[in-house]
Amino acid sequence: MAQASASDAGRPTIDGRPIPKIWTDEALAEWATPIAGLGIAPGHFSDAEYDRAPIDALRTYPVYHPAREPKGYRDWMKAQGPQPLIEPDRLKTKADWIAAGERVFDQLDTAVARTDDPAALAHFSDPSAFDAARDERHDVVTKEGIVLDYRWVVERDGKLKLSLGSCSSCHTHLMADGSVLKGAPSNFDLAPTAAERALLAGFDPQPPLRRGAKLWQFFGVPWRADDLHAQWKSAPDEIVAAFQRLDDGGPVGPTFDRFNGSPYFTTRMVDLIGVGQRRYLDATGTHVNRGPEDLARYAILVEFADNAVFGKHRFITERNTQLKNRPSDAAAYALGLYLASLEHVASPHPLDAEARDGQSVFEHEGCAQCHPAPLYTSNELFRVADFEPDPRDPATARLHISDYRIDTDPGLALRTRKGTGYYRVPTLRGLWYRELLEHSGSIATLEEWFDRARLEPDYVPSGWRGPGVKQRAVPGHEYGLDLSDEEKSALIAFLRTL
Numbered sequence: 328m329a330q331a332s333a334s335d336a337g338r339p340t341i342d343g344r345p346i347p348k349i350w351t352d353e354a355l356a357e358w359a360t361p362i363a364g365l366g367i368a369p370g371h372f373s374d375a376e377y378d379r380a381p382i383d384a385l386r387t388y389p390v391y392h393p394a395r396e397p398k399g400y401r402d403w404m405k406a407q408g409p410q411p412l413i414e415p416d417r418l419k420t421k422a423d424w425i426a427a428g429e430r431v432f433d434q435l436d437t438a439v440a441r442t443d444d445p446a447a448l449a450h451f452s453d454p455s456a457f458d459a460a461r462d463e464r465h466d467v468v469t470k471e472g473i474v475l476d477y478r479w480v481v482e483r484d485g486k487l488k489l490s491l492g493s494c495s496s497c498h499t500h501l502m503a504d505g506s507v508l509k510g511a512p513s514n515f516d517l518a519p520t521a522a523e524r525a526l527l528a529g530f531d532p533q534p535p536l537r538r539g540a541k542l543w544q545f546f547g548v549p550w551r552a553d554d555l556h557a558q559w560k561s562a563p564d565e566i567v568a569a570f571q572r573l574d575d576g577g578p579v580g581p582t583f584d585r586f587n588g589s590p591y592f593t594t595r596m597v598d599l600i601g602v603g604q605r606r607y608l609d610a611t612g613t614h615v616n617r618g619p620e621d622l623a624r625y626a627i628l629v630e631f632a633d634n635a636v637f638g639k640h641r642f643i644t645e646r647n648t649q650l651k652n653r654p655s656d657a658a659a660y661a662l663g664l665y666l667a668s669l670e671h672v673a674s675p676h677p678l679d680a681e682a683r684d685g686q687s688v689f690e691h692e693g694c695a696q697c698h699p700a701p702l703y704t705s706n707e708l709f710r711v712a713d714f715e716p717d718p719r720d721p722a723t724a725r726l727h728i729s730d731y732r733i734d735t736d737p738g739l740a741l742r743t744r745k746g747t748g749y750y751r752v753p754t755l756r757g758l759w760y761r762e763l764l765e766h767s768g769s770i771a772t773l774e775e776w777f778d779r780a781r782l783e784p785d786y787v788p789s790g791w792r793g794p795g796v797k798q799r800a801v802p803g804h805e806y807g808l809d810l811s812d813e814e815k816s817a818l819i820a821f822l823r824t825l
């Protein structure tokens with residue numbers, strides 16, 4: 328630990344000041360947006376409960392394609408012994424902390440997935456067996472020969488184990504040249520392969536739950552009379568298994584049945600580049616972003632400390648008061664500082680004559696009202712159809728809510744536990760590398776986003792469709808749909824420069 332200072336004994340410092348405590352009742356009190364239909368914000372672990380959890384954060388290493396693994400790599404890792412993820416007493420300046428945060432982002436793993444199961448290890452040991460079993464959509468390899476989504480870790484007992492990545496798995500984009508863009512949404516399929524299922528076995532709570540009960544824990548919304556997930560609560564395994572086979576309309580690549588979300592109203596991977604300037608987090612604005620500490624809190628919430636308490640509704644009773652583990656404040660704060668430092672990347676598309684025409688279209692179509700430069704988002708929340716928040720509620724009065732409405736599909740914003748009743752305005756920066764548009768990722772290209780055909784019920788969405796869904800409309804956001812073909816091409820050329 329860091330040297331004790333007079334005021335804050337034992338706390339690591341940044342530029343001479345002790346780092347903040349991240350999980351405090353005070354900071355959490357006004358952080359989350361109320362849930363539509365419930366009228367209150369989700370619960371959270373108290374700081375006392377949080378502090379009791381054991382800290383787990385070990386250094387991890389990339390997993391290589393077996394044909395590309397450096398000679399002696401596994402012995403070298405074992406020889407390092409268990410190593411701490413970061414060493415806070417060596418960090419002095421903000422730049423040191425950001426660099427450490429990048430290491431946390433790259434290396435943090437999903438500790439419950441760690442395994443030395445010989446079958447899982449064998450998958451990564453024999454090049455031809457790996458290629459034979461390889462799922463091209465999931466087991467993607469960078470130009471350095473690194474297989475994304477997995478990590479090696481030397482456990483406290485000195486054993487070398489295979490694990491799954493955490494932040495880096497979902498928030499790393501593989502570019503066409505085999506390089507990676509950190510913070511950009513992942514673009515490979517996260518649906519588990521056989522090897523990954525072996526790793527994920529660690530997630531199963533004890534005693535094993537029926538599949539339906541588990542899905543209900545993940546997604547149930549009992550305050551809604553029309554809750555689609557209620558049917559699973561006591562459904563037999565065969566019924567749930569049949570549903571899960573239908574679920575091939577998602578997750579596709581970078582969409583995800585996230586905890587508190589829904590397989591019916593999926594969540595797309597978000598772009599973390601530029602997140603420091605965003606006022607709200609999540610497509611539905613579930614949390615306000617007041618600075619790096621909120622980004623750290625968000626990371627803690629999703630990967631370690633969601634107690635799944637919504638007023639009187641408790642979804643995972645055995646987890647309501649006890650966390651399995653947590654990162655140190657130093658690791659979490661470093662991560663928050665790193666995320667806040669992720670600056671927009673210049674687009675390779677030039678602002679040529681066509682793109683300049685598109686810029687004029689953007690201006691006279693009024694896009695800038697909601698997508699103003701330089702962030703290309705007004706950072707406001709938009710109410711979905713039929714949702715009317717209570718303006719006298721102090722938690723609502725704090726929010727920046729537009730007077731306009733957005734008529735995109737209201738499912739995620741109303742019928743899930745992420746359902747605040749709002750969608751935020753996404754930034755248009757980075758559209759040149761992002762692949763899925765709209766809150767659930769229903770649309771795969773800008774051409775289709777500006778195609779009126781998507782409003783029709785017989786439309787086949789090019790992105791996420793939904794379990795068993797072959798065709799459906801992608802409604803709302805009708806801006807730009809009536810432009811001429813020439814104007815649309817110019818507008819799209821402009822958007823790709825951002």
Ligand code: HEC
Nearest residue numbers: 493494497583594595596597602608609610622625626630
């Ligand atoms: C399994 C995939 C997955 C993992 C692992 C994951 N995230 Fe995310 N993350 C997402 C998705 C999907 C969203 C979008 C949520 C939404 O819009 O409802 C998101 C949203 C976020 C946001 C909010 C950004 C915004 O503008 O809405 C932050 C910050 C974030 N993640 C950071 C992290 C960090 C840090 C880690 C590692 C501790 C992490 N995430 C791990 C999938 C993941």
Ligand code: HEC
Nearest residue numbers: 692694697709731733735750751752753764765766806807
């Ligand atoms: C009244 C506010 C408003 C106006 C005007 C507006 N947008 Fe949007 N835009 C939004 C909101 C809100 C979303 C997110 C909708 C959702 O996810 O359900 C969005 C989403 C988008 C997206 C998808 C981005 C992503 O990452 O998913 C693009 C592209 C876009 N807008 C471009 C435009 C263009 C171009 C114009 C002008 C022709 C325009 N918008 C006008 C509010 C607006």
